[in-house]
Amino acid sequence: MDASLTLAARPLEDETGDALDRLSELVSADMELVNATIIERMASDVPMIPVLAGHLIQSGGKRLRPILTLAAAGLNGYNGPNHIKLATAVEFIHTATLLHDDVVDNSDLRRGKKAAHMIWGNPASVLVGDFLYSRSFQLMVETGSVDILGVLANASAVIAEGEVLQLSAAKNLETSEETYLKVISAKTAALFAAAAEVGAMAANASADKVKALSDYGRAIGVAFQLVDDALDYDSSASTLGKNAGDDFREGKITLPVILAYERGASDERAFWKRVISETQREEDFAAAVDLIRLRDAIEDTLKRATVYTDAAKAALTAFPDGPYKRALVALADFCVSRAY
Amino acid sequence: MDASLTLAARPLEDETGDALDRLSELVSADMELVNATIIERMASDVPMIPVLAGHLIQSGGKRLRPILTLAAAGLNGYNGPNHIKLATAVEFIHTATLLHDDVVDNSDLRRGKKAAHMIWGNPASVLVGDFLYSRSFQLMVETGSVDILGVLANASAVIAEGEVLQLSAAKNLETSEETYLKVISAKTAALFAAAAEVGAMAANASADKVKALSDYGRAIGVAFQLVDDALDYDSSASTLGKNAGDDFREGKITLPVILAYERGASDERAFWKRVISETQREEDFAAAVDLIRLRDAIEDTLKRATVYTDAAKAALTAFPDGPYKRALVALADFCVSRAY
Numbered sequence: 001m002d003a004s005l006t007l008a009a010r011p012l013e014d015e016t017g018d019a020l021d022r023l024s025e026l027v028s029a030d031m032e033l034v035n036a037t038i039i040e041r042m043a044s045d046v047p048m049i050p051v052l053a054g055h056l057i058q059s060g061g062k063r064l065r066p067i068l069t070l071a072a073a074g075l076n077g078y079n080g081p082n083h084i085k086l087a088t089a090v091e092f093i094h095t096a097t098l099l100h101d102d103v104v105d106n107s108d109l110r111r112g113k114k115a116a117h118m119i120w121g122n123p124a125s126v127l128v129g130d131f132l133y134s135r136s137f138q139l140m141v142e143t144g145s146v147d148i149l150g151v152l153a154n155a156s157a158v159i160a161e162g163e164v165l166q167l168s169a170a171k172n173l174e175t176s177e178e179t180y181l182k183v184i185s186a187k188t189a190a191l192f193a194a195a196a197e198v199g200a201m202a203a204n205a206s207a208d209k210v211k212a213l214s215d216y217g218r219a220i221g222v223a224f225q226l227v228d229d230a231l232d233y234d235s236s237a238s239t240l241g242k243n244a245g246d247d248f249r250e251g252k253i254t255l256p257v258i259l260a261y262e263r264g265a266s267d268e269r270a271f272w273k274r275v276i277s278e279t280q281r282e283e284d285f286a287a288a289v290d291l292i293r294l295r296d297a298i299e300d301t302l303k304r305a306t307v308y309t310d311a312a313k314a315a316l317t318a319f320p321d322g323p324y325k326r327a328l329v330a331l332a333d334f335c336v337s338r339a340y
Numbered sequence: 341m342d343a344s345l346t347l348a349a350r351p352l353e354d355e356t357g358d359a360l361d362r363l364s365e366l367v368s369a370d371m372e373l374v375n376a377t378i379i380e381r382m383a384s385d386v387p388m389i390p391v392l393a394g395h396l397i398q399s400g401g402k403r404l405r406p407i408l409t410l411a412a413a414g415l416n417g418y419n420g421p422n423h424i425k426l427a428t429a430v431e432f433i434h435t436a437t438l439l440h441d442d443v444v445d446n447s448d449l450r451r452g453k454k455a456a457h458m459i460w461g462n463p464a465s466v467l468v469g470d471f472l473y474s475r476s477f478q479l480m481v482e483t484g485s486v487d488i489l490g491v492l493a494n495a496s497a498v499i500a501e502g503e504v505l506q507l508s509a510a511k512n513l514e515t516s517e518e519t520y521l522k523v524i525s526a527k528t529a530a531l532f533a534a535a536a537e538v539g540a541m542a543a544n545a546s547a548d549k550v551k552a553l554s555d556y557g558r559a560i561g562v563a564f565q566l567v568d569d570a571l572d573y574d575s576s577a578s579t580l581g582k583n584a585g586d587d588f589r590e591g592k593i594t595l596p597v598i599l600a601y602e603r604g605a606s607d608e609r610a611f612w613k614r615v616i617s618e619t620q621r622e623e624d625f626a627a628a629v630d631l632i633r634l635r636d637a638i639e640d641t642l643k644r645a646t647v648y649t650d651a652a653k654a655a656l657t658a659f660p661d662g663p664y665k666r667a668l669v670a671l672a673d674f675c676v677s678r679a680y
Contacts, residue, residue: 044501044504045501046501046504046505046508047508048504048507048508049501049504097470100466100467100470103462103463103466104462104463104466104467105463122443122444122462123443123444123445123507124504124507126440126443126444126466127440127444127500127503127504127507128500128504130437130440130473130496130499130500130503131497131500131501131504133470133473133496133500134493134496134497134499134500135497137477137489137493137496138490138493138494138497140489140493141486141489141490141493144486145486146481146484146485146486146489149477149480149481149486149489150478150481153474153477153478153480153481154478156470156473156474156477157471157474157475157478159470159474160467160468160470160471160473160474161384161385161386161389161471163467163470164384164386164388164389164464164467164468164471165385165386167388167463167464167467168386168387168388
């Protein structure tokens with residue numbers, strides 16, 4: 001067992017935990033403009049809209065996706081202003097999906113705060129999500145590029161398809177690793193890919209470079225979700241902003257569960273069937289964590305994540321060395337070693 | 341009391357009930373292409389998507405909004421193919437808002453059928469709505485016009501704002517007629533306006549003509565919603581595809597209620613407060629219909645609708661006479677005399 005792949009010991013954390021900081025610093029002037037644009041564009045004559053949207057959007061998310069847009073633009077020498085609008089559009093799409101996800105999953109918490117639908121109700125969360133989604137398209141329209149609109153419209157459709165696929169596979173322990181990867185590629189990685197891609201497009205990068213950044217974004221998106229799903233079975237992951245065990249309590253079929261079920265003896269399979277499809281008791285989460293450890297399911301989930309971060313780094317080989325490239329490489333490493 | 345404005349006697353019905361048929365006939369070849377595009381574009385590898393979307397989209401809606409797009413294009417001499425894509429996009433936006441509305445209102449029925457969320461659940465309705473919304477933007481992207489994308493993105497944002505405004509005003513009997521008009525202008529008329537506007541834009545019509553069709557669409561949209569809200573208090577309106585009394589049972593603040601409350605004596609106001617904000621009994625709907633009649637609230641709602649249909653017809657004066665113009669004029673009349 002490779003110690004660097006366990007959650008208990010994270011030797012890379014101090015080193016690469018700074019990666020996001022360094023990348024944030026590189027794009028900090030742009031990010032201030034993005035934050036100003038977010039506030040400006042979530043404004044509405046209908047007071048409930050900025051209140052509800054602001055609750056989530058200003059709750060200390062890491063702004064990973066807009067950072068990708070800004071960094072991809074910066075890596076290709078672009079100075080604006082369209083990358084600011086696109087980064088804002090990307091964050092609005094992300095926020096809209098979170099608002100709808102929390103309704104779909106009936107989640108209590110988001111980023112350590114009460115989820116919006118728990119305060120304002122499901123109807124408001126659905127409708128404000130729709131509003132932000134529309135706002136994101138308005139921002140894209142302002143950039144004047146139909147090609148960029150196409151990339152983000154495609155990503156949005158793929159995200160929705162991924163969410164419906166996940167819903168269709170809900171509580172089904174026979175879900176294959178292939179279907180799981182399809183779900184996370186769609187619901188998570190598609191927006192990471194589009195975020196990086198449109199940054200490069202705004203900078204008029206060559207088709208090869210645009211594709212390289214799309215590949216990079218997609219790969220770290222898959223890695224990000226794999227690690228997220230692993231961290232849900234790490235009881236020390238309080239920095240997640242959600243509680244460890246949330247996925248478990250919602251009966252979500254993630255890779256750690258798929259692997260533990262697939263590899264489990266018949267009594268283990270009976271346990272998983274009961275807790276996912278029937279009833280859960282207080283002590284079941286601790287038992288689930290033990291079974292997942294027994295079957296090396298966290299270790300193997302993280303191993304798969306490193307395959308994707310390696311691919312992400314490889315996608316950047318065409319770019320010359322420089323601060324943006326170094327930061328993006330470090331960000332890829334951060335994705336497998338992070339405690340968000 | 342002008343008899344032509346009562347719901348009991350609809351002298352124009354036979355005459356103008358054909359208006360939609362005549363307009364449908366004018367655009368029938370195009371509409372076949374729209375229906376084929378709808379089926380083609382709601383397809384997905386995720387089987388739940390076309391099943392759920394198809395349940396609603398093939399349930400005999402009148403396709404009023406795509407008809408507007410096709411007619412506006414036809415009135416300006418356009419032969420395609422972009423109006424087909426735009427008409428499909430408009431119907432997808434409309435369908436997405438219906439799916440989300442039914443979740444928001446917790447409605448049992450839609451077009452006389454069980455509402456989708458009652459069969460597949462709220463999560464699936466929210467997510468398939470998101471999917472159709474994304475698909476609509478993909479279709480617009482294919483037309484290559486950023487200006488058209490802008491019109492429909494703006495309309496979508498306005499619709500969502502209108503829905504949130506309606507939610508904020510829910511069960512508030514002090515809602516002004518002005519706020520009510522703001523809500524229906526946003527949640528209903530904005531898409532009618534955009535549907536007609538983008539048809540004209542696809543045809544490269546002059547700015548004046550594009551504006552005229554936008555004004556026409558907006559005006560008949562307001563009239564349409566006014567009549568819809570009046571029909572909810574007409575117990576003979578079984579052809580609505582929803583039950584008369586749905587708005588009443590949901591405690592919706594529509595113009596008939598606003599007028600009856602505003603004009604009511606203190607015992608009437610007490611009745612409205614109880615049934616809207618507190619509890620309803622079986623016999624309350626009949627009593628509400630009586631009070632609405634007593635205060636001429638239906639008659640005055642329909643009078644306001646005719647102001648808008650007159651404005652709609654006036655907006656078309658710049659266009660020379662011809663089959664499209666005559667059909668659009670008749671459609672405006674149909675909006676106040678219809679039994680949908």
